Structure formats: C-alpha cells, structure tokens
Amino acid sequence: PSFFTSHPHHHQPPLLILIQALYFPEKLIPPSQATSQSIPPHLLLFSTPSMKLRASYYPISHKPHSSFGSKVALAAPPCLVNFMEIGPWYVNLHNHHNHRQLPSFVLEPNPGAWNRVFGLLFLDNPIGSGFSIASKAEEIPRDQLAIAKHLYIAIAKFIELDPILRKLCRQVCAAIGYYILKKNDELMMPDHDHDQSQILINLGGVAIGNGLIDPVTQVATHADNAYFSGLINERQRIELEWHQQEAIRLAKMRHWREATNARHQVVDMLHYMTGLPTLYDYSKKAPYHKTQWVTDYLHNQRVKKVFGVKESAVFRNCSHVVKVALYEDNMKSVKYMVDLLVKRSKVLLYQGQFDLWDGVYSTEAWVKTLQWEEIGNFLSADRKVWKVNGDELSGYVQKWGIKPTTGSAIFYTFYEAQNLTISPDLSQTPLLIWLQGGPGCSSMIGNFFELGPWRVNFNKHPSEPLALEPNSGSWNRIFGLVFLDNPIGTGFSIAAKPEEIPRDQLSVARDLFVAITKFIELDPVFKSRPLYITGESYAGKYVPAIGYYILKRNAELAAGSQGVNLRGVAIGDGLTDPEIQVATHAVNAYFSGLINERQRSELAKLQVEAVGFTKAGNWSEATDARNRVLNLLQNMTGSATLYDYTKNVPYKTSLVEDFLRHEEVKRALGDLVGDILNEDVMKSVKYMVEYLVKKSKVLLYQGQFDLKDGVVSTEAWVKTIKWEGIDKFLSADRKVWKLGSEVAGYVQKWGSLSHVLVSGAGHLLPADQPLRAQAMIEDWVLDKGLFDNAIKVNLSSNFVI
Template sequence: MKSTLPQNFLKLLLILPFLHHLPPISSTTSTPLLPNEALPAKSGYLRVNSTTNSSIFYAFYEAQTPNSPLSQTPLLIWLQGGPGCSSMVGNFYELGPWRVSHKQNVEHIMLEPNSGSWNRLFGLLFLDNPIGVGFSIASTPEEIPRNQHTVAKHLFAAITSFVALDSSFKSRPIYFTGESYAGKYVPAIGYYILKKNSQLPASKRVNLAGVAIGNGLTDPITQVATHAVNAYFSGLINEKQKTQLEKLQSEAVVLTKNGSWTKASDARNGLLDLLQTMTGLATLYDFRRLIPYETSFVATFLQHPDVKKSLGVNESMVYEECSDVVGTALHEDVMKSVKYMVEYLVKNSKVLLYQGQCDLRDGVVSTEAWVKKMKWEGIGKFMEAERKVWRVNGELAGYVQKWGSLSHAVVLGAGHLVPTDQAVNSQAMIEDWVLERGVFANEQLEKLSLDFHGVI
C-alpha cells in the first residue's frame, strides 16, 4: 500500500496555525467522543481503482425503525457538494443520526441525537466523494476526477463494492441524494448507472430507484443568469446594482457558450463575490443568517484520534472539510451542464428537486429557470400541475409541485443546507417522496383511488 503520509503531513502544516482558533475537544470527559450508539453500522474504504490505493471513505447507518424487511428497505446515498467538500459535513451537521454540537457555555464539542435524521426508515450511506475529499484517498493527484464521467465511474465502483458487503443490499432500492455541487454528482452517477445497467446481466445491475437534488448547481449557464433578478426582487439590491450584475452574468454566459471553462468559472465566482459585497450578507447560502453555517466544528471533531480510530481511519490522515486540490481539479467542470442527464433520469427513474427558500446561490429561482427548459415529454404537464401547500405535523412546511416522475419541493425557513435548517421537515420530505405519500403521492393512483371511493 502506497503511503499518503507526505500529503497529509503537508495538510497538517497548513492548518496548524489556525487550530488555536477552534474550540477545544475535551478528552477528560468520561463519555467517549463517538459513543457506541453513535457509531456507523459499517465504515471504511471502498476501492475505486484495482491497481492503486485510491479509495472512497464511507459511513453507513442502518434504518432505525424500518417499515419493511431489510432486504426491501431503501438505501439513501448522500453526496456533498463543493466541489471538494466532505460528506461527513452532511453526516454530522445535517442529516445523519448524530450531530456535532457546540454551545457557548460548553468548552467541548459533543454529539447530540438528530430527531430529523434520514435513516429513521431507510439505510443511509455517506460517501466522501470524489477521491481526495475528506477521509477518501487519492493515490496520486492525477487520479482526482476532472469531469463528471470520472466522478461517476469511481462512484459506480464504490457502490458495487458496498453492495457486495452484504447479500441483503443487492435487492434494496437505491436512491442517490445530495446538495449543491452534488447537483452534478447525483445526475452523473444516476445517468452512469442507467447506461451501465443496460450492458450488464440482471445479477450485476445497481438497483437505482431515484435521485434527489437539494439546492443544486445542475445547469450553470441558466442558473448564473438568475442572481440579479432574484436579489432585486428580494429587496437586497437596487436597479443600478441589478444592471451591474446582469452585465457580469452575460459575460459568464458568453464564456460558457464559447467553452472557455476556466474563465467562465472565474466569472461566476466574481459575480457571486460582488453580490455578497453589494448585499453585505454574512453568507449567500442563507440571507437570514447573521453568521455563516458553523461547519468547521465537524472538522474539529473529526481531527480527534479517537474519532478517526472509531471510524476506521488512519490517525495520520488530516481531515479537511473541503479540499482545495479537488476543487481546483474540477474548476473547469463548474460551468458544464448536466441537464441532459436529469432529462434521461426523469424518463427512466424518478427525480426530486428541492431547495431551501432562503438560498441566494442555488435556490428556487435558479432551479425553476432550468427546469422549464427540460427536454422531456412531460414538462408541459408538470408546469401546469398544481403547486400544493405542504404541511408537516399540521404546520406549513413549504410547497410541492409534482407530475409523473418529477417532484419539486420548496422548503420554507431553510437555506442552502436544508436538513440543518429544517431537520424534521426534510426527513418528512425524503420519506414521503421515497414512499410516495401525501403531497408526493402518485397523482394517477390518487385519482383512481378517489374515483373508486366515489363509486362506493
């Protein structure tokens, strides 16, 4: 096995000057940092290249209270965005069964149960994707993906290896989920699986049932052109500022059309930087927040040797919340669209698109802008479908529009990290979508049921 110590030692040197700014983790408490009840059912590494050590780190949590036999219980797979950010953020800050907590009058980080975890009814698998992210291993920088095809190829290798760990996994329906830049990863692996399955015998196929994308960057050329109008009608900029932003948006669109991928990505970054300067917001990810999301506590927690040991990670590994190396490798990929992959998926699977209402980067307006351009025979009926009021436990949770295999949910009171902001409502959303209940019920079946009751 080729050692990754030199790369990790360099990472350590880079972060040491900043560690004293982070809250300490108490090692004197009698309670373990990662107690037995918070341990994943399985965690470790899934090799993506048979000739090298490159591997994707995973953490799997079985369903807490499944409502079907385990061999039929759905598996949700979560991918973080970035590009280059670790799915352990999703695990310990968003939708996993335990969340990292740090309170002002407490000197150490701890774990607290998450009442809105996504593994209540389903199995939940977190993958540090692509290789080089989080605890995942890239044997050489050259192996880090530069495009979505390579990302999907690695993910396919990882998921087939994971399914082989337990014979009961083979029959379980699989749903890929994720947010932000996973608006590309999720369609990419879904598309890859469907294409690959058509070439494989039934015994070797991946049992893909659907994909869910939260606050996703999916069709950048369309989405980049929505920031000015979104901020303007939110009352955050005036008309002069709107005109300035629209000029930068047009430049990003032209560069994208010309295939000037690096310059187009830079133009988008410049546009978003200017928008943040104009608005003075703490973060564009949620215009309500007075401080950005406090995800750095996850990195502090995962740096502890005891936590690494419990997860099956070498103590010499230096955990980074987001990898600049991976982000740089995918920089030219940022403005490339995967809308055609979503179009293929919605014809051959089922798709959920959801956004937190308060996200100014990849929110509702930017998603609706590309959805209406989809090349899908059902798009007309979807656009005409009723946008239903969605309630959870009797309280207003948002709005859902659905037709056929496509569902779109707007989550009220949430920003970019929907499960963080609305844990219970996001849990209800994913469960009802997978099980096709409530506002996510199949319209045709619901109508047949109503007609049947009418006859009686």
C-alpha cells in the first residue's frame, strides 16, 4: 500500500505535462490512426509558423499499442528531463563491435519513467528553448505570467487534439497552474462573453521538482541548507548569509538584475566553499554529464524526422537567449501562484535530498509563508515513511490572442501513458506538462535526459555513438506526458521576432495558456483529463505563473463553462522567490560542510547585495549580483557544477542538443531567451504560489545535492508564503520516505501542499534518481502513500466537466 492512496472519488488516470520534447524510436512510433486527429509536432502560438512550443507526448507504458493515441498526459520538468530523467527511455551510447565504426546513440528503457501509468507530455518552454521556436528574441517571455500564457495556449491546444483530454486531469507547474485556474475562473464569470472555442482546462494538480518559486525567501536558505547538511561550517555559513542578504536586499528594492547577480554570487561562493564538483547533488563524485548525450542525440536528422520537425530546425538546449530574456525574472517570486493552486488543486513540491540549489529546505522556507488557510495543518501533519514495493505526438501550438499574425509558436512533444492501471477510461488518465528551466533551456533535456520514455545513452563509453535507450523512470508510465519548449524562442519553439519573446512571467504564462488550451483542443479526450504542470529549476517561475494564470482564467469563465482542469503544480529545485532564495546559498553550503565560516560570511555579503538590488527593483543589477554569488560559490567549492556538488564533471545535457541538431550548428539559438529574461531572474513569483496553494495541489521537491536551488533555498521562501495553512504545514512532521528497504527521501505534507526531499539526487532529480522521482510524482498525483489526503481541504478550481 502507498501513502499516496487516492480517495474513492479521485480515480482519474493523471495526465502529466512536462515542458520539454522527445524522440521516440521509429519502431515504437504509434500508427497514424492511433488518434482521432493528426498531432502536429509543435503547438503554434501565432497564426504564422515563427513562434511555437515544442511538445512530446508519451502514452501510458503498459497500454496496448493500438490505443496509444486515445489518451494524453501533460507534465512539466525542463532541459533534458525526457531522455535523462523521467521519460520512458534513456539516451545511451552504443559501441560497435567493429571499432572502425563511429559510436552511436541508443535508447534504453527507463524503469522509473513517469508514463508508467500516466500519459506524459514534455513541453520545451519557454519559446526559444529546445525545439520550441522563437524567431526573434523579443518574442521570448520576460516573466512567469508571460511564460504561463504561452504554456496555457500550448496545453489548451494539446487538449484539443483529443476529446478525451478535456475530461482528464493534467498535472502542471506553479505559474502555468496558476494561469490555468485564473483562466478557468475568467471563463466561468457570469458576465463573460462565452467563446465556444475557449475551454476550461481540467487541471488536476501541479508538481514542482527542486523548483525556484520565491527567490527572495529561497536565496536566504543556502547557508542553513549546507550547514544542516554538514557541508559547510558556521563561519562559512555566516559569510554566505551576508551575500544572501545582499541578494534579498536587491530583490526587495526591485533591482532584479542586481538581485539575480547577487544570487549568482551566493551560489558561486557556495560552490567555491564546498569544493564540490556540482551543487546539484553533493553526494556525487562528478557533475551531471549525460545531458550532453541527449543534446547530441537530438541533433540527428532521423531523430528530427521522427519528431516531425524540419531538418533545418535547430535544437536549443539551455538557451542563452531565453536566459537573458528572463534574467531579471530570476529573483521574482511566484509564491502567490502557489497560494492559489494549493487551495484549488493538488500541489506536489518535491526535491532531491542532495540538491543544494533549489532543495527541500529552500522550498519549505517559502511554503511556510503561503497565504493558505490550511498551511498550519500541513505544517503539523505527520511526515510518514513512504514505501513502494507509448504513444507520442509532437508539434506546434499557435500562439493565440496576442500577436495572431506573427506565427510565433510553442513546440511540444506528447507521450501517452504506457499503462492504463489507474482507469481503463483514457479520459480520466492524468496529463503531466513538463517545463524546463534555464531560462531558455529546452524541455528536450527533461525529455531525453530526465523523465521521458527514452533517454540519450549518457552512460555510454566515449567511443560509442549517441542513441536512445528505454527510461524505466519515465513519467509517462501511467500518465500522459507533454514536453513544452517554453518560452517562445526556446528549443524548437518559434519566436517570429525577438520582440515577441516574453520579458516577464505573466507574458510567459499568457503564451503557455494559449499553447495549453490549443493543445487540449487537438483531441476531445484531452479536455477532461486531470492536468498537472511540472518543472524544475527556472520552471520554479514558469510553473506557478501558468498555474496562476490558468486558475485566474478559470475563475473568469461563465457558469457552466469548461476551463482548464488544473489539479496541481509540481516544482523541482525551482527558482521562485529569488530575493529569499539568493540569501540561502551561504547557509546551504555552510550546513552541508562545503564552505567554512569565513567563506560563508563572504558569500552572505554578496547575497545581501543581490537582495538589496532586488528590493530596490534594480533587476539587471540584482541578476548580476546573484550571478556573483553563484560564481563565488562555484569558486569556493571548486565544484565542477553547482547543480550537484558531488559530481566531478557537469551534467552532459549537451548530448541532447547534439542528438537533435547538425554538428555544424555551433550556437544554441535559444540563448537569446536567456538574455531577454535577464531582468526577470530576480523577480519573485511567490504570490502566484500563494494563490495556487489555496486552489490546487502544490508539490515542491528538491534533490539533496543541489547547491543552486536546493531544499534550503525553497524552504526559505516557503516559510514566507501568505497562506492560512502555512503554520500547519510548517509544523507538519517530515516523514521518512522509503522505496523498498532504502530511504528514498522525506515527505512533509499538509492539505494541498507537499514538500519532498529526494535522497541521492541533485538539481536534475529525475536523471539522478529516476525511480524515486517516478514514484514521487505518481504517488503525489494519485494521493497515495505519504501523499494520502488524511487532511482534506476545500479546493475549488472552478472546473466543470
């Protein structure tokens, strides 16, 4: 028996939306008649094909092949999640017996795939990331609401692909989850001019893994995180806290760029103090390196052909352009979105145990501050021991209602659930939407590096070629899974011109909302499926933004109208409230034994600077200050990467990029997205989380070894959430979670808010611990095991079937 056991009335098979994309082996491509309609490779956001979100969908893994197309799942972790973390297949290298032959990539099954019993959809988000298209930098979203809007459009369009999808729940992330609920509310307003083309998205919940949600709160948790993890000492903790306070100061001043830079300084100093190869997993001996294999795998022309994208399409892994576009958004909080989601949908917050970037402590910090009447009960809830004894389609969703003539679109990849163990009725199978972070990282990372049904063979020998291999930890095992390249300009998503790339989260949310609604329209079945939005890292803003936007739109719907069926959002190692989160790097590294007291004090000073710029609203300066924090942390720790301070080399997410594009392509076009969102980095979306946690399920999860957006960072801003249930959540027991005889992590839950720390994982949690990530997302969506709803709260997302 599992602690996530659902109540009798909650038996719909979830659909997971993952903001990322995928490649499915040709021999496993579903027949064209599998779906009632032709599924495009991108979800077009505008009328002309220049701005698109890329999506990849995986059906339930154990579902009969002939019926793959009848179900959809939406989910949301970005970059290389599909083929490196939770997709049904891993990308791996294959060595030929004839050494004269060059090595090639192969796919290997992922036993921890999230589409085992759910449909799984990866979305490359925002546009400009992965295969999502942003023809120009201006189209890339600058904030979480803008990203959420894009995701909403993509999800809606995906749902339209199959009538069954309208009835299914969809698991999505905070920003898009918030957006869906808001959108549904809007559509249900009595005085709303009802447009039959607009639908309520059946959002079932949101799951956020190691997410950045409330940066101001989270940035202040790094020192404590490392300190309590035995990674840094007291002197280093104090030094790092000084830099955290600087980031918070900058964030509160609304100096977003400076606050972001200050937050980076905090992370860099933490990295330097700890001397770890990566802050994403402090138990690793080397950084993540197999993500590069996924990128390499996606460079292949045959792979692109299977994806349904043009041979000339350029895969953009972690887009620098998107990163710049959302730079000032880093320290902006989306916690208010979680506040809404937790009240009206399921919310899963999960973290890997060893993630020192956006880990469990970071999440708990901002969760405690949620504006939710049940937060006190959640905080006092017992933390129990948790034991656990494809069809795919891809295309563009046109960006609707913003710039209808430019052609900007969001690229998506959809995987149907592999196994219909939840319900034989596909219309009740949850959909997960996965959104990659960055900003500007393609959801192809999540698709081929983390949680997709296939992974790039990153465990291959250097002489072996890039290939895809099954991912046993795929998130589409029992859920539908959608990967979205978000915002436009990211991956294969299209931004007709740079000016169309979103500059803030509201703009991102608008685009996501259009994409999601148009995706839902792709199949009548999509409209009713429970929707969960998930994502990691910078998706700690995307998820709350789109979740917030959805809930607001749902609230505006006329009575009896059907909105997006958003049930919850899940944020993994996310950056949500930069002002708080940037102040956590020193304490995180300190408590983890990675830096000493002197280093901690030095890093803390930089954090204070980042916070100061953030408070002043000097976003560019705040972002720069955060970068200084992260750089100093990197130098102090000597780690190969801050994403997992136990690694000796960084994650090889570039394998996905190499896999998706020609060798001659040297520059990731999605870099423009990161540049455009530069001032968005230090802006908080915590208010979105606060809204989401009141109306939907919210999951915040982190890997143990992430030094960028790890557990301490998340707990810092969660504690500041304005939510009536925050006290109960903060006082809830943190229970031991076991898979078999092994401790998989810890779970704290009260009401709609869940916080998970996954042991032995870094920033890219599904890649490090695929089976644990899979078990977590499945139990959370299904209210099983430690996620059992022993304490019920009234959630209303205004969804009408």
